[in-house]
Amino acid sequence: MMNKDLFKHFTILTIVAWLTVFVLIPNIGVVVTSFLEREEAHFVSFTFTLDNYKKLLSVMYIKVFLKSLAIALYVTILCLVFSYPFVYTISQTIKSIIIKDFLLILVIIPFWTSSLIRTYAMMIVLRSNGLLNNFLMYVGLIDEPIELLYNWVAVTIGLVYSLLPFMILPLYTAFEKLDRNYINAAQDLGAGKIDTLLKIIIPLTKSGIAAGCILVFLSTLGMFFIPELLGGSKEILVGNLIKNQFLIARDWPFGTAIGTVLTVIVVILMVIYARNTKNTDQLVV
Amino acid sequence: MSRLIRLYPIFIYIFLYFPIIVLIVYSFNSSKYGTSWQGLTLEWYRKLYSNSLLIGSTKNSFLVAALSASIATLIGTISALGLYSYRFKGRKIFSSIVYVLAISPDIIMGISLLILFNLISINLGFYSLLLAHITLNLPFVIIIVISRLKTFNKNLINAARDLGAGEWTIFTRIILPLILPSVISGWLLAFTLSLDDVVISFFVTGPNFEVLPLTLFSMAHLGIKSEINALCTVIFAVTLVLIFISHFIFRRKI
């Protein structure tokens, strides 16, 4: 029989130790490295410099950041616009729990399926001798295959395709938590479907909207393989930039500088999110 | 008008499933580049089976996934208990870190661990990947278990204490059996995350240890090939099995 205190210390120590070694120290390392100089043999030399950040201030790199944020924003908005009516319809119109459950599983399946596989599947549909082009030509809308792949449209479609379940699931949770009686009360007081939606349902599902948005937005910022597969070498986003620094250019300090800026952006967004959510436990679904 | 709205979800489902179904169908297509239907075949699956690189990658991925999921579940469950039950200095900070990790872009974790491994001179390969995936999985397991603990009736523990049980007994006889479904859900999610991970694997694995997502990624770079279709279909099937287990046997929402 274990001592109560021993057990307590053991459990606390476990998490503190692991997080310190594998999260805190590495991230500090990232920040530190961003102030160092590059070196051939060991990747970094311990000389302090602000050059990496100065490099970032150039128009080219700022453009990349802005583009990444913009695409993240588009993707988030698109996911929200497509998902909200979807969840609304399923949650409000379908009464049978069995059917609802089944429909939910149909969303969970793509959620669990590797993003890589789903992106590759999207490639098949979008490529020049692929299905979409063949269909459009068959229907007569176009004469030649359009270059659907390898541009920012494809990247956006691919990101929305991958991340749609990430928006649907938090929304679904929020909708299920919504007390049916609020809607009854609104109708009792004379509200039609639209008023009920705008004045009652949307405000009361705000937590789900926020959770979904932040999940999608942050995920977009980091997934470099989707822009790479669907955008070719033309679409460089923050994630690709970082990857290239580490893999191709072997400029670790610069890579970590970009990484640090990205981390700062992420932290700022999370603080904004946390401030607007009463309970931090609702950060994740 | 409301009739039309009811049809809307169908379009979303078509959008979600169409590419995958195309992928699966094409994996059985005799045409090598999947341009037009040329008859049913299992040739690509046979080729997969004899591709030693792929088999090796697959074995590696499953090994890392199983190990990292198991270790992460172990550490995560214990950590969840600690974070939930006890008040200690820094509790809020570490709780927040866990949540932040769960939704942060993987790429930050990727480069930070790369720096770490370089610092402590660990060669990139099996061990670095294992440690990285455990770190990847940990927050998710913790969150799932803590969610379950929150719905836990504290009076059960008080009743046990009242009857003379010690901490370990309470943990093994009362808490663990009741949170077991969540723990297993956590394991399954961790396994899937590890199996599917591209970003972190990219940074922390070495040339001597190939993993499936990276192999797939480099193949996909070169364009569409029917072998890849077959491989993807197999992985998709594995995912389906995992979901089936997770949902039906434990009736838990993920």
Place this chain on the structure above:
Amino acid sequence: MDKFNKPIIELKNISKSFNTEPILSNFNFTLYDNKFITILGPSGSGKTTIIKLIAGFESLDNGDIFLNGIKVNDLPANKREVNTVFQNYSLFPHMNVYDNIAFGLRMKKKSQDYIDKAVRDSLKMIKMEKFADRKPGELSGGQQQRVAVARAIVNKPLILLLDEPLSALDEKLRKEMQVELKSMQRDLGITFILVTHDQEEALSISDTVIVLNNGKIEQIGSPQEIYQTPVNSFVASFVGELNILDAKIEAVEENLVSVIVEEECKYQLENKNNFSTGEQIKILVRPENLRLSLEKDSIIPTKLKGKITQTKYRGALLDYVIILDNGKKVTATLLQNKKEGIYEYKIGTEVFVEWTIGCEVITK
């Protein structure tokens, strides 16, 4: 019943089932008055279903609903001139008290001036003028309840439906709110239909009580009628405490019957129900109509004999549980007699039980 006015509500041959389980079948009800009506019944009796059907939250399987003479079967809830006070109040958590109350008026697109005056007036009526900016989460249960009523009433509906609105409040608050609701109804002149399973509540505030059981109306009447002249044993036992005595009809003479009660004593009672000789009947008597005495002699020649087995102190009243000689258990409720100390009759005492003739109800 005024045949020249349209009924306020008319439910005709209503049927409603949930998951193949019928809650109401061929249910009929007509209401002309605008008074305080209570639907009283146990859980599952269908009382909440009736309210939901009137409000429009559930649709009928069969039958028709008329409000003020107009058929409203297919009229959606938001178009009916009916407002509801929900069991858990369902105040919109993201709006303050003012906006909650103003909601219905805003939906009707009333002018800002009208809305402001109406909301302020109703805040005054519920004595919560200072709470206009508070959110529901910052209010107590009683305060939320008052806001819920105000939110409904401010729209001047034809009918106000209240779905067990007081069940979440503590005893004292409940009694206060009952009085407030009653005076509100009188002042506003709107028909109130309250649903409850609490018979005391029903009796104390209603003008009319509808006793419901398994989707069927057992009795409609004033509280006195329901309590003193229940039509069957369900109504009698649901609304208040009851003693059930077995008796056999010995003889019938004009409008009187001679009965043997509990095989022991003989009584002559009014023959209200046209029973015939030899029938086995039940005599229902309320505890407060029983009288106890220590001597055999009294106004009435024969009494039932028994022993006191339990006593219960209820402040102004005393309950006595008596086991009669033949094993039957009866309860008597007496006013506290200060002269004799707390308990006039102690446990174990042999007593004689009789009741005031005329206060009984006879059923099969």
